[in-house]
Amino acid sequence: MKRIIFTVLAAVAGFAAFAQAAPTAAEILAKVDENENFSSIEYEGRMELTLGGKTRVKTMKAVAVGADKAYIEFTNPEDRGVRYLKLGDELWMYFPKEDDTVKISGHLLREGMMGSDVSYEEALESDSLADIYDAVVKGREDYEGRPVWVLELTAKKSSASYARQILRVDAERFVTLSADLYAKSGKLLKESRTLEVRLIGLRWYPVKVELSDKLRKDSRTSFELVSIKLDVAVDPKRFTLSELGK
């Protein structure tokens, strides 16, 4: 009898300890936001687009302030000089050969950016996950050698791009290591995997991410931040249409 009582008490104590240690989904998302959001960023990136066994490489330089302003210029030979400017929920593209600036709108927003698996719409999203989704912690597990919290995100509004997401967040570094993106019907549409994280200053930051389209065979986009500076001073002129066409 004593043994049974001791076992039950030990189990309750263990559960209580776990419950005390386990952060809530909101806390986890807040820590992820703290890590992954920045006041400003300047980076050189490398994008590998793989479709049907063929891989194309694109390189770019970019600066961004918060989630609302971003400027990207492609530097690989095929796309040299192609530029994007994001201002809030609007996106412009500059074509150097035609010396023409075009606003990306309508159904074009659903197209993959420069042929990648990332749509322009996804590139434009600026709300934090906590604003768009209700989150619950589904458990804790090991994922590719790292302890992770498994979060299930359910869209608060029917306008959210994905009805449901499953995130695996590094339990110690609070970086999203994987995200499964589901349609309203429950079908898995895309998978995102963080392939490399780096300690930048005091925060862990994902520097290599791979996104795969689950509706196409062998279609994936990997994005690598080759060099990165966070929270740097950026000239606000960079985010103007007149600068885009220069």
Place this chain on the structure above:
Amino acid sequence: MGTLWKIAFRNVLRHKRRTAITGVVLMFGIGVYIMFGSMLAGMDRMSIDSMVDYSTASAKVTSPGYLETMSGTPLDFGLENPAAIERAALAAGASGTTRRTAFVGQLSNYVDALPVMAFAVDPATDGTVFALERAVDAGEWFPGREANEIVLGRKLAAELGLSVGDWVVLSGRTRPGAENADEFVVVATVDAADPQVSNSGAYVSYGAAEEFLELDGLVTELDLALPRAATLDRALDEADALAAALRAEFPELSTRSVKDQAADYLAMRNMKSKFSYVMMLVVLLIGGVGIVNTILMAVYARVKEIGVLRAYGMLGRDVKSLFTIEGVIVGAIGSLAGALFGLALTWYMVEYGIPVGVFFADGGLDMGNLPLTGSMYGEWKPLDIVVGFVFGVVVSFIAARIPARRAARLEVTDALRFV
């Protein structure tokens, strides 16, 4: 003048071979012109029919907001009371009405994915306006055995390696803006005259689209049909009249006839018809040169005869009139034969047509948005027949004046001594 006509007729009949050669040149020129006009009108009719049958209908009603942003096929602007518009359209002479909601989607077989121009359609009424149901070449038009059924353009299905009975993933944005993707069974493929339908058309029923796109009853366009008119111009005018009647009743909506929707194409058509007049001019000028040659030959062959006529007291202007009348008679015979020849060619084009599928089949000629299947029929163009005939006679008259004037100027003594 009666004597001159008699002499002219006799001369024309005396030189049968020359008359025949010139007449045949004119006959071919005018006949081909009439057939060419019929064929161009037939191509126009076929192109406009294809638009009416597969996309524009005779008239289309949308909200103004939808019209402004139509290229993005938004699910933001619907028609508030489509039933009332349908009733008004039927009262204004429409022979059928159907509802459609266009959306941009992507079709995936899990190996490849292609963008598609997708429509939510009403399977029961779509056939009263559009020809899609009649263009089914495999399978069955929405049999209703599965909840999620899709009809695909034949080439689109082939590109994704899909056949009737296969399942395919259709993805698209819901009305509120969320990504959605679901599996649909291919119940039919359509081999439509409109290449856009065959290449990228995907159609689901409103029943399936309601849930898939969270439409909540949204209808973005109401399409209206009219009974088939005898000629293209009449079809366009009747469509305009129907659109005008609905605009008067529903000024807050955007009602566009096929004439409005195909404005660019019709502007091109007008340019094309001007070009056809240039072609006709070239053809008839060739005929005119033939007439000049024939009359000149007649003048040189009959110089001594002219000298005798002048010696007997015939005036220079009578000689000029004689040769002019001869030219006009040859021209009139050729033009009449040309008009009859053109009539026969047009009759063949109207009755039997030319099978375009043979030329434009897979791997064949790429003709842009021209319909690729079936036969191309001609249209009756009575005005072209009249214009061809009159133009032929007028050109003959002008062409005959040049050698006739030359004959009139000949001196009697020179003409009598001419070897």
